[in-house]
Amino acid sequence: MFKYILKRVGFIFISLFFIVTITFFLMQAAPGGPFTSERKVPPKIEEQLNEAYGLDEPLIIQYKDYLVNIVKWDFGPSFKQKGQSVNDIINRSFKYSLILGFEAIFLALSVGVFLGVLAALYHNKFGDYAAMIFAVLGISVPSFILAAVLQYTFAFKLGLFPIAKFDSFMHSILPAVALATTPLAFIARLMRASMLEVLNSDYIKTAKAKGLSSRVTIYRHGIRNAILPVVSYLGPLVTAILTGSFIIEKIFAIPGLGNEFVESITNRDYTVIMGTTVFFSILLLFSILIVDIIYGLIDPRIKITGSKGDQ
Amino acid sequence: MSHSQIKETDFEPIHYEQSDAERIAGESTSFWKDAWRRFKQNKLAIIGIIVILLLTIMSLTGTMISGQNYSDNDLLNANQSPSLEHWFGTDHLGRDLFARTWYGARISLFIGLMAAFLDLIIGVIWGTIAGYLGGRVDEYMMRIADILSGVPYLLVVILLMVIMPAGLWTLIIAMTITGWIGMARIVRGEVLKLKAEEFVMASRSLGASTTRIISKHLIPNALGAILVTLTLTIPTAIFTEAFLSFLGLGVPAPKASWGTMTSDALSSLRYYPYQLFFPAFFICLTMLAFNVVGDGMRDALDPKDRR
Numbered sequence: 105m106f107k108y109i110l111k112r113v114g115f116i117f118i119s120l121f122f123i124v125t126i127t128f129f130l131m132q133a134a135p136g137g138p139f140t141s142e143r144k145v146p147p148k149i150e151e152q153l154n155e156a157y158g159l160d161e162p163l164i165i166q167y168k169d170y171l172v173n174i175v176k177w178d179f180g181p182s183f184k185q186k187g188q189s190v191n192d193i194i195n196r197s198f199k200y201s202l203i204l205g206f207e208a209i210f211l212a213l214s215v216g217v218f219l220g221v222l223a224a225l226y227h228n229k230f231g232d233y234a235a236m237i238f239a240v241l242g243i244s245v246p247s248f249i250l251a252a253v254l255q256y257t258f259a260f261k262l263g264l265f266p267i268a269k270f271d272s273f274m275h276s277i278l279p280a281v282a283l284a285t286t287p288l289a290f291i292a293r294l295m296r297a298s299m300l301e302v303l304n305s306d307y308i309k310t311a312k313a314k315g316l317s318s319r320v321t322i323y324r325h326g327i328r329n330a331i332l333p334v335v336s337y338l339g340p341l342v343t344a345i346l347t348g349s350f351i352i353e354k355i356f357a358i359p360g361l362g363n364e365f366v367e368s369i370t371n372r373d374y375t376v377i378m379g380t381t382v383f384f385s386i387l388l389l390f391s392i393l394i395v396d397i398i399y400g401l402i403d404p405r406i407k408i409t410g411s412k413g414d415q
Numbered sequence: 416m417s418h419s420q421i422k423e424t425d426f427e428p429i430h431y432e433q434s435d436a437e438r439i440a441g442e443s444t445s446f447w448k449d450a451w452r453r454f455k456q457n458k459l460a461i462i463g464i465i466v467i468l469l470l471t472i473m474s475l476t477g478t479m480i481s482g483q484n485y486s487d488n489d490l491l492n493a494n495q496s497p498s499l500e501h502w503f504g505t506d507h508l509g510r511d512l513f514a515r516t517w518y519g520a521r522i523s524l525f526i527g528l529m530a531a532f533l534d535l536i537i538g539v540i541w542g543t544i545a546g547y548l549g550g551r552v553d554e555y556m557m558r559i560a561d562i563l564s565g566v567p568y569l570l571v572v573i574l575l576m577v578i579m580p581a582g583l584w585t586l587i588i589a590m591t592i593t594g595w596i597g598m599a600r601i602v603r604g605e606v607l608k609l610k611a612e613e614f615v616m617a618s619r620s621l622g623a624s625t626t627r628i629i630s631k632h633l634i635p636n637a638l639g640a641i642l643v644t645l646t647l648t649i650p651t652a653i654f655t656e657a658f659l660s661f662l663g664l665g666v667p668a669p670k671a672s673w674g675t676m677t678s679d680a681l682s683s684l685r686y687y688p689y690q691l692f693f694p695a696f697f698i699c700l701t702m703l704a705f706n707v708v709g710d711g712m713r714d715a716l717d718p719k720d721r722r
């Protein structure tokens with residue numbers, strides 16, 4: 105187990121190295137310098153600016169400095185937001201994204217699993233069809249359209265929720281729903297398929313034959329085994345929530361990291377684009393690692409140390 | 416009591432030939448015929464196909480029906496509600512939304528199909544080589560794919576769109592750079608599974624060349640999985656296009672895509688909600704149609720997974 109984690113962490117660092125390198129050189133290839141603007145800066149001042157930010161050094165030195173700084177967890181200054189470093193921006197905004205992300209993940213998992221189990225238990229009956237129609241719709245409606253529609257109907261027309269910003273729990277409900285719906289629908293379908301498979305397996309028949317109540321059969325033997333594919337979907341789920349947050353945070357004007365990222369793209373604030381990309385990648389790679397470790401821990405077929413015995 | 420007359424001829428053996436036992440009574444059916452029969456039973460999928468066909472026809476002819484141009488500004492008639500002249504109304508620059516919607520359909524469908532097609536070509540070649548050669552080559556090729564897919568798809572596309580000049584092909588290329596990985600994985604898995612089967616061994620022992628084995632045995636047998644993946648790639652590509660256009664990284668004005676139209680409509684959603692309705696409705700409809708067809712194809716082509 106320890107060896108496995110070590111190997112995976114090593115792999116993560118290799119991936120990160122590639123990501124940092126690629127983003128660095130991509131941003132260097134981007135048209136226009138960081139101080140290009142409508143108003144021409146006098147050449148003398150531009151020289152001094154370049155010197156202050158170390159942009160007069162050869163590319164390879166800049167690259168080396170950037171790598172060293174990343175290791176020190178320093179993403180450099182923002183070129184467009186005066187007096188702010190990329191670290192400041194991340195520290196300021198990430199907490200909103202984190203709250204929203206956790207809410208959306210919780211929503212997607214709980215409702216998705218519930219719908220999937222429901223559909224499997226009422227296989228080919230009304231409940232199944234209703235849940236699956238909902239799931240297909242959820243996959244087909246893009247999150248930003250759902251967000252716009254939710255905002256228009258529930259916040260603007262009905263006035264049930266605040267329209268934008270992120271100050272209280274009520275503020276977070278609409279964005280979390282918009283963010284969660286597509287992954288929720290995926291989870292529901294995944295859970296339904298795996299639950300149907302489990303319900304047809306021999307050990308469920310055995311459990312039923314020895315007279316266990318249907319509650320015990322479904323919860324203890326059914327769901328616990330059927331939930332494994334959903335756990336392996338947690339990695340892509342984190343990715344989906346994270347990239348989804350770019351647009352959702354923009355629509356609901358949430359001052360989160362996704363919004364900052366979109367903002368930095370519009371402003372061509374290259375250090376912020378680079379910094380947030382690297383930060384997002386680190387976040388994703390490690391959350392996928394954690395998910396994989398959890399998967400190894402809960403899958404009864406993967407025993408790492410001896411037998412755990414009956415629980 | 417009258418017995419019916421039993422005649423000598425009643426005891427003659429009826430005509431029988433050995434070959435009759437081998438005769439196939441039903442019409443012979445191939446895998447694809449069988450799949451088509453199963454697909455036809457899925458009414459939703461058939462509706463999906465019809466919707467896709469209609470959308471395609473409208474995307475080609477829709478801009479001509481209403482007699483309005485998709486890019487003509489008419490500021491005097493800006494933000495008009497749907498009327499006899501402008502069937503879907505006009506946007507903030509007075510452009511006819513009916514024409515724009517179908518022009519956008521053309522762009523969105525073109526991007527979706529083209530990205531899926533490029534994914535198909537690269538993915539099939541990459542996956543076949545990795546799966547067929549196996550061993551070291553396979554490991555390296557899939558490791559490259561792993562590293563590429565370690566970075567989230569949208570992040571890569573966004574980064575590329577930032578540095579490349581805006582345009583239709585930039586969008587397609589950016590989407591293909593990481594989009595082919597899913598297809599490559601599926602094809603590799605199929606090829607790995609198929610190349611160990613007896614019919615491939617039989618073909619090889621009869622002296623078939625590698626090219627023949629790949630083109631006659633491996634790819635045709637993997638075609639089901641490839642087709643399903645392809646159908647499900649198209650809605651993803653359409654979604655990505657809309658997503659990027661929404662962020663301002665999509666097709667440049669005056670070209671329209673459903674994503675840019677949604678994005679434009681959102682800023683005036685409070686006052687002109689109908690502007691959002693049409694592009695949003697058609698994005699959802701298209702994605703729904705492709706998803707339903709993809710599901711139907713999976714059920715039809717992979718009878719083991721049928722539920």
